[in-house]
Amino acid sequence: MSILDKMQRIDRRYIYLAAWIFVLFPLYYPLGLPVPIGRESKAWYNYIEAIPDDSVIIVSMDYGVSGMPELYPMTVATMHHLWDNCLERNWKIIVLAFWNQGPLVFDTLLSQIDPAAKYNVVYGEDWVELGWVPGSETGMAALATDMWGQTPRDYLEDRPLSEYPIMADIRTAEDVDLVISIETGTPGLPEWLRQWNDPFGVPFIVGCIGVSVPGMAPYLASGQLSALLPGLTASGEYELLLSRPGLAVAGLDAVSMSHLLVVLLVLIGNVAYFASRGKEAS
Amino acid sequence: MEIPILITAFCTLLQVIPYYLNIPVIDSASATMREWMLLVVNMAVFVGVISLGQVHGKRIQRRGENWPFSVVLMVFMVLMAIVGFPLESLGLGFKNAQYLFMFNNILNPLGGTMYSILAFFITSAAYRAFRARNWEAAFVLVSGTIVVMSNAPLFTSSLPFLITWKDWIFDVPNTATGRGVMIGAALGAIALAVRVLMGIERGYLRGGGEE
Numbered sequence: 001m002s003i004l005d006k007m008q009r010i011d012r013r014y015i016y017l018a019a020w021i022f023v024l025f026p027l028y029y030p031l032g033l034p035v036p037i038g039r040e041s042k043a044w045y046n047y048i049e050a051i052p053d054d055s056v057i058i059v060s061m062d063y064g065v066s067g068m069p070e071l072y073p074m075t076v077a078t079m080h081h082l083w084d085n086c087l088e089r090n091w092k093i094i095v096l097a098f099w100n101q102g103p104l105v106f107d108t109l110l111s112q113i114d115p116a117a118k119y120n121v122v123y124g125e126d127w128v129e130l131g132w133v134p135g136s137e138t139g140m141a142a143l144a145t146d147m148w149g150q151t152p153r154d155y156l157e158d159r160p161l162s163e164y165p166i167m168a169d170i171r172t173a174e175d176v177d178l179v180i181s182i183e184t185g186t187p188g189l190p191e192w193l194r195q196w197n198d199p200f201g202v203p204f205i206v207g208c209i210g211v212s213v214p215g216m217a218p219y220l221a222s223g224q225l226s227a228l229l230p231g232l233t234a235s236g237e238y239e240l241l242l243s244r245p246g247l248a249v250a251g252l253d254a255v256s257m258s259h260l261l262v263v264l265l266v267l268i269g270n271v272a273y274f275a276s277r278g279k280e281a282s
Numbered sequence: 283m284e285i286p287i288l289i290t291a292f293c294t295l296l297q298v299i300p301y302y303l304n305i306p307v308i309d310s311a312s313a314t315m316r317e318w319m320l321l322v323v324n325m326a327v328f329v330g331v332i333s334l335g336q337v338h339g340k341r342i343q344r345r346g347e348n349w350p351f352s353v354v355l356m357v358f359m360v361l362m363a364i365v366g367f368p369l370e371s372l373g374l375g376f377k378n379a380q381y382l383f384m385f386n387n388i389l390n391p392l393g394g395t396m397y398s399i400l401a402f403f404i405t406s407a408a409y410r411a412f413r414a415r416n417w418e419a420a421f422v423l424v425s426g427t428i429v430v431m432s433n434a435p436l437f438t439s440s441l442p443f444l445i446t447w448k449d450w451i452f453d454v455p456n457t458a459t460g461r462g463v464m465i466g467a468a469l470g471a472i473a474l475a476v477r478v479l480m481g482i483e484r485g486y487l488r489g490g491g492e493e
Contacts, residue, residue, distance in 0.1 A: 012406045015402075015405055015406045015409060016402045016405075016406065019401060019402050019405045020402075023401065031436075033435050033436055033439055034435065034439040035435045035439070036435065036438045036439055036442055036445065038445055039445075039449065065385075065389055065390045065392075065393030065394065066393035066394065066396055066397045067393075067397065068390065068393065068394055068397075069394045069397055069398055070397070104376065107377075107382070108386065108390070134320055134323060134324055135316075135319065135320040135323050135324075136323070138319050138320060138323065139320060139323075141316055142313065142316040142317060142320060145309075145313055146313065150320075199301065210433070213452075214452075214456050214460060215460060217452055217453070217456050217457040217460050218457055218460040218461045218464055221453070221457045221461075233433050233434070233435065236435075255435075256434040256435050256436035256437075257436070258401060258405065259430050259433060259434035259436065259437070260434065260436055260437075261405060262404075262405055262408045262409070262430055263427060263430060263431060263437075265405065265409035266408060266409060266412045266423070266427060268409075269409055269410070269412070269413055270412070270413060270414055270423070273413055273414070273415075274414075
């Protein structure tokens with residue numbers, strides 16, 4: 001086998017090994033590359049900054065543990081942003097999930113951040129966690145018309161919603177001003193839009209994994225989706241906008257190196273392909 | 283008209299009509315039916331557990347292919363179900379230390395690992411697939427490479443125009459294609475719904491499709 005053939009047929013085990021090295025190296029030896037801020041992270045940041053005072057905001061944890069490597073950093077950054085402004089802007093934050101592992105992921109977040117200690121927000125007054133709402137799209141439809149009926153008790157303290165001042169005037173989707181869905185798939189934005197945006201006009205912003213981004217484009221263009229935070233790179237940019245570098249920024253060098261490997265391999269494969277074609281022709 | 287099809291048509295219309303008309307009686311009936319459906323969905327979880335037990339139980343019994351993995355699955359399914367059972371007076375439930383330990387130290391890393399394995403597959407697949415064998419493939423190669431590079435600060439910090447190019451790809455060809463696919467799928471779904479309502483599509487009744 002000639003060198004050109006070998007360049008076109010690299011054993012996948014070597015590719016896996018190279019990928020492993022390219023990802024691991026910057027995690028041990030951070031490169032500290034500059035990070036240009038893209039329009040998506042800027043739009044996300046500006047949208048949250050522009051949320052009117054006294055708004056009711058739902059944060060929906062629509063992902064499980066498999067989505068954590070990509071989505072958890074943006075969840076942490078978004079919650080910091082929301083809690084940080086919660087008291088000053090009188091925002092009411094409701095955390096829930098249509099994925100059954102969502103509340104457990106949020107438990108992980110709460111084990112790392114104590115919102116009461118860090119931001120002086122009071123559970124039940126400034127924010128509340130309703131936990132998992134079963135039933136996927138049907139659950140969304142049911143929640144839209146009767147939030148108290150679908151989630152009679154909260155998740156963290158397991159008490160009736162009537163005991164929480166935050167829920168006093170929040171009964172249906174008409175009482176909600178924004179939904180922030182952080183999601184990996186179904187149920188996700190299309191289901192939300194059908195049950196909350198079309199009938200009640202609730203605006204949406206979505207954080208999603210990289211592979212879901214192309215599917216979000218039509219919703220963004222139509223205005224049904226107000227802002228999109230796509231994947232880890234945008235999460236890192238958002239962390240920098242918040243001046244709070246965290247998990248995503250730490251992973252950006254690894255993202256860069258893994259992408260560099262993809263580009264190098266594509267280049268090697270194509271150079272060898274055209275060189276061997278030229279050789280055959282001559 | 284047969285009774286199952288009549289029930290299907292009734293239930294469907296009960297969900298569709300409130301979307302277009304504001305009739306309090308139908309709205310209320312529709313909401314009640316949604317609550318029934320949530321109960322049915324929750325019961326389906328138990329059916330899933332029974333089905334999983336049957337499939338993997340048989341595999342273990344017959345020492346079928348990869349049966350040790352089935353043992354692992356069964357053991358952890360039972361273990362997590364017991365530890366997470368909502369009986370807090372007995373120290374169970376998904377807020378107890380044992381459940382959280384298993385979630386944080388077993389399920390969480392395994393889930394992350396499964397997702398991260400994609401990076402290896404995608405790298406290998408990109409190397410094999412992105413080859414400019416013809417004009418169409420060259421088009422995919424160039425646009426794909428631009429999008430890959432535009433997601434890496436390593437490239438965008440020195441070649442900022444990549445972000446503009448990626449934004450154009452996202453906004454124009456990608457959105458146009460996405461819209462086409464969505465509209466096509468929606469029309470297909472409407473056609474399927476009409477066929478179901480008219481009793482032409484019967485596969486869901488386990489009746490064997492069209493007559």
